[in-house]
Amino acid sequence: MRYRADTRATVHTAMLLAMAAVIGYLEIVLLPPFSVPGFKLGLANIAVIIALANVGLARAAIVSLGRVFIVALAAGTLGGPAFVLSLAGACASLALMAVLRRSPAFSVIGWAVAGAAAHNLTQLVAACLLVGTFAPIDLAPLALAMSLPSGLAIGYSARLLISRVPRVSLSAAGR
């Protein structure tokens, strides 16, 4: 039974990673860039939040960071500044969502809004380091304002999908 549960979790994670990678790549290809460096709608984070809720933090990290690598590879930006911005934002977002996940006071909607804000602010800080000036920080109000509707949309979408997807039972070894 333990091995079947681990296999199920692994397959679940792989499917979420594929979903995140496809959505992330389509966002780059189909949607025009926003005026804040590195900002995107972040629809791929729906998969990350589902992973965080259903299969745990470690596997959510695989989905989040794996998606960054795969999309960068597909877009030809691996190792470049855009990749650095995405990686920094993904790490910060996941870290904050993991902290909020430990408290029952927050639902996936709170995770999503906090994650979106952390993602955007961290990307601006990373842009400051890349450019060597504090100029990108001037875009912080715009970045925060944009993170609110995107975070809410992602949170509500994730909640809807989670309610439709059966929760994966993890063995003690798989958690």
Add this chain to the structure above:
Amino acid sequence: MTAGDRGVVALVVALTFLWLPSSIASAFAPAAEGVIITSPEGTTTLSLDDEGTYRVEGRSGIVTVRVAGEKAWVVEAPCPDGLCQRSGAARAGRPVICSPNGVSVEVQPGGGGDVLDAVSR
């Protein structure tokens, strides 16, 4: 939405409004006086009267910045998405940034430089 979620939303809104005055002040700042172009090679400060086309060396190639009509904007840059070229002219509080090349174009507001003074008056 739980109470904690509402708290997170309120915090994000509060942070946005905390930062907003500096952006609003920049929007109402006196006309810009100078342009600061930062690149991996260093920082160049120009007057908006120094009209012309300036080429700076970025990480991936040459970034071309045009200064004309008291505005500054990126004309050409070797970056994947061309965000800097589509951002339009740099304004006080809204720099134009080319992250892949490490280049930023900032506009310095005029009237003494300290934009917050215009808000507190």
